[in-house]
Amino acid sequence: MLLKLRKKSEFMLNIGQINRLLVSDAFPFGFYLKHSLEDSPEDAVLLPLEDAPDPCEIGMALDVFVYHDSDDRLVATLNTPNAMLNDVAFMRVKHVTGVGAFLDWGLKKDLLVPHSEQAKPLQERLGYVVFVYQDEETDRLAASTKLHRFLDETNEQHFRAKQPVKLLIYGKTELGYKAIIDGSHLGLIFKDEVIFPLRVGDTVDGFIKRIRSDDKIDLCFQFHDDNARASLADQILDDLEAHGGISTLTDKSPANEISQRFGVSKGAYKKALGALYKQKRIVLEKDKITLISK
Secondary structure, X not given: XXXXXXXXXXXXXXXXXXXXXXXXXXXXXXXXXXXXXXXXXXXXXXXXXXXXXXOOOOOOEEEEEEEEOOOOOEEEEOOOOOOOOOOEEEEEEEEEOOOEEEEOOOOOOOXXXXXXXXXXXXXXXXXXXXXXXXOOOOOOEEEEOOHHXXXXXXXXXXXXXXXXXXXXXXXXXXXXXXXXXXXXXXXEEEHHHOOOOOOOOOEEEEEEEEEOOOOOEEEEXXXXXXXXXXHHHHHHHHHHHHOOOEEOOOOOXXXXXXXXXXXXXXXXXXXXXXXXXXXXXXXXXXXXXXXXXX
């Protein structure tokens, strides 16, 4: 089996990540950086003159991002991109060509999403959540919207119920919203759990609601325990009394209207209404709720 040979510098440098390097040589077109001043020239990477700090002196230590530029040279920059290797991030498409879509990621060279890595064709000026990966053949960085190829769809004992997590919204379905959990796993927020407007690209705090029997992950923004339901039920009763015993906010109302009034999900609101109905505190009708006077 033939092995693909790499330059020695590619073993030394972390492509797609921040490297701490020393300025080793100065030229009219820029500076060469190495891990150590004793390293061979083969282990150096170019910091173009326009990207260098002023002053830039031999022996100075710099934290630089290493990647391939438009001429396919391995170069360094002091600029930090919107996402590095193995990161997920929301980015906008600058333009689309025959090779794929190019994203604005904060560097001079745009980040390519090859057509083969697009879950659906990307459109100019629209934003998408992508995963940044390194091509095995070229070592160049690229991005993909096929998140399931890089992130885990099953829990595999990673998270536990009620654990707080950071969520990045990456899609919407008939069931609800799809989210990336702590940058590593994929999960679902059912629409009844949504208590505020969500958009693709939003980063929000949430919780692991449960791990399903198929080991996939359901998410939520709050828990509906007995104390929470009792508190919400009291709020509903107070609201009814304040409005003459009648409310048009029913279990059929849009989730955003329920969230605006009570700050809870539609599912939590429906459960609280169900409890009040069983207690014979309210009358439920299609277009209104009526308080039963004691």
